Amino acid sequence: MPSPENSHAGAKTPIALELKNLRKEFHVHRGKTIIKAVDGISFSLKRGEILGLVGESGCGKTTTGKLVMRLLKPSSGSIIVDGEDTTAESANSKESDFAYRRRVQMIFQDPYASMNPHFKIRDVLEEPLLIHKVGSTKTERTEMISEVMRKVKMTPVEEFLDRHPHMLSGGQRQRVATARTLILRPEIIVADEPVSMIDLSTRAEILQLMKTIQQEMELSFIYITHDISTARYFTDRIAVMYLGRIVEIGTQDEVIDDPKHPYTKALIQAVCEPVSGRVGIMRELEIKGEIPSAANIPSGCRFHPRCPYATKECSEQPEPELIDVGGGHEQACRRWKEI
């Protein structure tokens, strides 16, 4: 139950979040074009788990994040938080949105753009408390702000509270953005490319900090990224998306060390590694071209026009569903055994 006190006590389901056949269509050009940004995805996020949503631009990963955040309304399908269907008619009100957002919070890609430049860090962190009426006195709120600042290792706290966002480095801003999501003590965090704008040298530091906090607070985390390399270090499970669908999902080791779907294989094949002797060698790329438009999804398996293993069957037969290939590792290629 979404109690207004947002207490973490009480019986919790082992599944924090479940998406069931979720779809989001955008109607553009006065309804003449339908963009199927998210086209029937299902997965469950266990409590205290980090799930990576990985894929190229336009694969629907950010739309999925926004659907989970209730920033967008799904066209169909359901989002179940703690065993309760939040997409049901009864949950469709401003009040329920409000209660929902205390439990589900988001970290955005650009921490600078997500903060009011006129606000001091103190105000940035106090705002969610004021909106959600948490902490009755200024002193109480300041205490909460200091606590969360210590949690994200922005110490000494006093030194940072009166600064403006532009006076912080990229890494520090992302720490503040993280602190702002944590201050309401949510259960689920959706992080959309939280480190892609941060220098490589400090990326690992921010990711490690997020992971430490995630474990301490038993948060369930969705990590949206195009960078499968950081996903390997940060996540427990990875879901690979292509054109609005999940094509492969499994633990990060299964997906990266033993990919089954040709798209996952191609993604991994394309990643550069810092080793010498590569300059004269062309990287072998089995798949050609770029991701097609979500307004014009290919027939059959949506990956078939770019797939090196596609047969007549792949374009003519209905789209394959996810198949379990062992131990919860699922993928959606009908020819996975042969390739």
Added chain:
Amino acid sequence: MSETTSTVKPVLEVKDLRLHYFTSKGAVKALDGVSFDLMPGEALGLVGESGCGKTTTGVALLNMPSPPGRIVSGSIVIDGTEIVGMPENELRRTVRWSKISMVFQGAMNCLTPVYTIRKLMVETWKEHAPDASFDAAAIEERMLKYTRRVGLPDHVLGRYPHELSGGMKQRVVIAMALFLEPKLIVMDEPTTALDVIVQAQILNLIKELKRDLGLSYIFITHDLATEAEVADRIMVMYAGKMAELGMSEQIFAAPDAGAASPASHGSPATYGSPATYGSRGPLHPYTQKLLASTPLLRKKVSELAFIPGAPPDLIAPPPGCRFAPRCPFARKKCSEAEPPVVELEPRHLVACWKAMEDPAYAVS
């Protein structure tokens, strides 16, 4: 530089280049004495964190620092011509695009939206062609040659930028850089905004151009993994200075057999012993740290390293080595005197007191 024969002249020679941004708070010493050269057909990678001066180096090579920046001293010789101090209109007519061109960071998203690709290219010709003759047929032929060369269909010339995908736009930008057949191209993060598969396609294209046209280029990125794909030599920059410059083989020399064990890559404890990366590995602690913080997809390590702290303020940089405040090996000397750039092994330049003194690195 023993293998450099006297008959082949470098296409680019940069000596003690200093470029400062004159702000109201003081001069930001964005480039503070950088020297390097580039041979024909060679590719040099510039790497470092944001603000280390890699993009500033790139625009300095075209002598077009963005205000309030100015080249304070130093020399840039491109194909035998000194360009520091050259008047603006001469630069535009005889140097930019005809001798050296640049693929700017994010250029693919800055193509004038109301021009077709053909018109964009003709504009480039009018602005920079040395003789400025306008033979429409010849220009068309040249345009087709380079659009085909970068793997685009002919009809792209009639298209507007918004009609093209990200990968195609990046190919257009590269074709525009090639269009006047310069000796040298500076590419600033040309693949950063692209998805991983498209990025790999563009990197393949750049390699092909190097192989087939003998192109010389400078490739700027913050990502050492990308650099490994495209650069013969790598210059690591830190806070406006060169930290290390070496052959790709030297910078990426495997940490020997230790590489197979997860603990050896990324754990700071192993840096103490040179045996883990061999005498030809990266010698500057900054390069070592940068490599350790690059996530490896295929070879999983227990924990990724990072570099605590942030680069220094370039208005008043710290005395001595600029990396000293963040360096795990910094000693008293490091924060007092600036380390000189020394060739510690053939073709491998390093500016680090520790690397100089360590007997394991002694020049044989």
